[in-house]
Amino acid sequence: VSDRYRRLDNYDLAQHLLPELGAIGGLEYFVTALTPEHMFIRATLPSLQGEVKVGDTVQAGVEIRNSEVGYGSLQVSPWILRLTCLNGMTSKIALRKYHPGRRIEETEDMLGIYRDETMAADDRALFMKAADLVRASLTEVSFNQILEGLREIANGEQIAQPVAATKVLTQKLDLGEGEGDAGADAAGGVG
Numbered sequence: 001v002s003d004r005y006r007r008l009d010n011y012d013l014a015q016h017l018l019p020e021l022g023a024i025g026g027l028e029y030f031v032t033a034l035t036p037e038h039m040f041i042r043a044t045l046p047s048l049q050g051e052v053k054v055g056d057t058v059q060a061g062v063e064i065r066n067s068e069v070g071y072g073s074l075q076v077s078p079w080i081l082r083l084t085c086l087n088g089m090t091s092k093i094a095l096r097k098y099h100p101g102r103r104i105e106e107t108e109d110m111l112g113i114y115r116d117e118t119m120a121a122d123d124r125a126l127f128m129k130a131a132d133l134v135r136a137s138l139t140e141v142s143f144n145q146i147l148e149g150l151r152e153i154a155n156g157e158q159i160a161q162p163v164a165a166t167k168v169l170t171q172k173l174d175l176g177e178g179e180g181d182a183g184a185d186a187a188g189g190v191g
Contacts, residue, residue, distance in 0.1 A: 007068055007069075008068060008074050008123065008126070009068050010034065010039040010066055010068050012123065012127065013039070013064075013066055013074070013127060014039070016124075016127035016128065016130065016131050017064060017076075017127070017131055017134055019131075020131045020134045020135055021041075021043055021134060024135075024138055026045060026046060026047045027043050027045055027138070028043065028044050028045075028046060029042070029043050030042040030043060030044050030081065036069070037067055037071040038066070038067050038071060038072065039065070039066045039067075039068075040063075040064070041062075041064040041065075042061060042062070042063050042064075042079055043061055043062055044059045044060065044061035044079075044081045045059065045060045045061065045138050046059055048060035048138065048140060048143050050143070050144075050147045052082075052150045052151055053154045053155070055084070056082070056084055056154070057082075057083045057084065058080045058081060058082050058083065058147065058150065059080070059081040059083065060080065060137070060138055060142070060143040060146075061079040061080060061081050061137075061138070062076070062077070062078060062079055062133075062134050062137040062138055063075070063076070063079035064076050064130075064134070074130065076134060076137075077133070077137070078136075078137035078138075078146060079137070080146060080150070
């Protein structure tokens with residue numbers, strides 16, 4: 001990890017986000033994982049669901065990812081669970097915080113300019129933003145905006161070359177390689 005890496009502790013993050021999740025009645029945890037490298041949570045709200053088209057039901061959810069040891073950024077984003085195949089998708093609306101902090105120059109470090117309390121306050125502000133996004137991700141307004149976008153896509157014109165279109169869409173939506181590959185496999189009939 002470089003000297004610019006800023007550790008965002010999983011325990012501190014959980015202390016801010018788990019009360020938010022716990023305050024949302026009916027929330028169900030879809031996936032939770034804590035490994036030496038990552039913390040990962042996906043939760044859904046079954047009471048907040050709708051149909052993209054007849055027979056294609058989706059539920060509102062939220063996804064939280066963090067790596068306190070340098071394997072990835074802190075990410076909080078709305079997550080949609082598609083009930084017909086149990087695949088999900090994250091929304092483009094997201095909080096993504098890479099872990100680099102300001103490089104503390106040698107003279108600043110020797111003078112002790114940044115107190116531990118200052119750095120802790122900066123972390124608290126970030127965790128509060130993450131908690132706000134968790135809460136907002138599971139509102140009817142947010143879900144309906146995402147659902148309307150999905151309906152527009154589902155009712156749009158048919159794609160003649162779905163594998164190529166999936167690659168373009170992966171780049172446009174800034175999806176991860178695995179998410180784009182899964183879409184290309186599904187479009188091409190693989191799996």
